[in-house]
Amino acid sequence: MKTLPCGRTTEDVLLNLDEPADLHELQCRWCHAERQRLKDQNGFITQLLHSSTPEHQPEAFSQRILGKIAEYSPFQRMWDVQDAGTGLAIRVSSLELIKAIRAAFSESPTSQLNYTEIKATDTQIPHLNWRVQCHVSMAGDSSVQVIEQQVLDYVRCAISPLISWRELVVNLVIEDLHGEAIESITLRGEN
Amino acid sequence: MEPTRLTVLVGRSMEGDPEAFGELVTALTPGLRQYCKTFFSSWHDAEDATQDAWIRAWQSLGSLRERAAFKTWLYRMARNICLDRIRQRANDQQTVDDEVLEQTPVPDRELPENVAVQRGEIADAWQIINGLPSALRQAFVLVALQGMSYKEAALVTNVSESTVRGRLARARNAISEAVS
Numbered sequence A: 001m002k003t004l005p006c007g008r009t010t011e012d013v014l015l016n017l018d019e020p021a022d023l024h025e026l027q028c029r030w031c032h033a034e035r036q037r038l039k040d041q042n043g044f045i046t047q048l049l050h051s052s053t054p055e056h057q058p059e060a061f062s063q064r065i066l067g068k069i070a071e072y073s074p075f076q077r078m079w080d081v082q083d084a085g086t087g088l089a090i091r092v093s094s095l096e097l098i099k100a101i102r103a104a105f106s107e108s109p110t111s112q113l114n115y116t117e118i119k120a121t122d123t124q125i126p127h128l129n130w131r132v133q134c135h136v137s138m139a140g141d142s143s144v145q146v147i148e149q150q151v152l153d154y155v156r157c158a159i160s161p162l163i164s165w166r167e168l169v170v171n172l173v174i175e176d177l178h179g180e181a182i183e184s185i186t187l188r189g190e191n
Numbered sequence B: 001m002e003p004t005r006l007t008v009l010v011g012r013s014m015e016g017d018p019e020a021f022g023e024l025v026t027a028l029t030p031g032l033r034q035y036c037k038t039f040f041s042s043w044h045d046a047e048d049a050t051q052d053a054w055i056r057a058w059q060s061l062g063s064l065r066e067r068a069a070f071k072t073w074l075y076r077m078a079r080n081i082c083l084d085r086i087r088q089r090a091n092d093q094q095t096v097d098d099e100v101l102e103q104t105p106v107p108d109r110e111l112p113e114n115v116a117v118q119r120g121e122i123a124d125a126w127q128i129i130n131g132l133p134s135a136l137r138q139a140f141v142l143v144a145l146q147g148m149s150y151k152e153a154a155l156v157t158n159v160s161e162s163t164v165r166g167r168l169a170r171a172r173n174a175i176s177e178a179v180s
């Protein structure tokens, strides 16, 4: 490691390279020059690493992975329910119900559905009582009060054409953009 | 990829939607593949490990506790796969410690201590970083190349943030001495 005329070393500058320069560095021409040199070299090498990374076909690779994971389909819970239209006893998977909930959220200008889970909470057949977990992030100009009512409506509209139900509990978790929970609320509906 | 998009794709993948998972694979593979390359001299090996990491990720999604931490979770899984493979190849009955492995350069040790090269002469920059111990290479690729935060890189490599900072500084110093 090189020692600069001001007494600091290359290492001192390197340790804070991703941070803004401190007061000494701002006023010291040697440190300033060293930072520039290191940044420049760093930029040069990272650019070169990207350009010497061999070509890769992301779509083809992804298709290959999808082919492989098809053997390990995740276990989907099946539910005995009553068809809302015909009244007949049928079975639906969690994923079918989730897809309907996602479709209801898809046009929402105020909220984005990050993750959802659904399960029956009663032991009778057909199941009539449901608990839905909805993790949602909301648009900056919206509010929890607005979202609350909407989320319950979306879930109700999503499942009502598919299954007969009596009680609905929605655990609404409001999240930030990265999916970190901020607030959670329990909503209830009855049919 | 936008964080909001990533959050939704991770959520949908956890719900069991392979299409969403495919989008994650397409978006995150280029970076993951570069990270895996820090463990091997050949791109073929890196790609193989990347593929295994994705398959294991799909199988283990149910155990992901924090959706927001998906990326570091995925990279950690890839790191374990790479270390296991190196261990298998070492074909050693003794357990090889992670710490020891990470001090080891990949087999085709080239640079940087020995020769300094002119910028124009560099054909493959990966040859330059291959001369660094694996731990330094990992820190460099995660933070300097892929823009991960020190905190994320620390989570991936299972060390403290200050260790990442130190390793990155050493990597940058070695590289800067290797390239004139």
Ligand SMILES: [Zn+2]
Binding pocket: A004, A006, A007, A008, A024, A025, A028, A029, A030, A031, A032
């Ligand atoms: Zn100075």
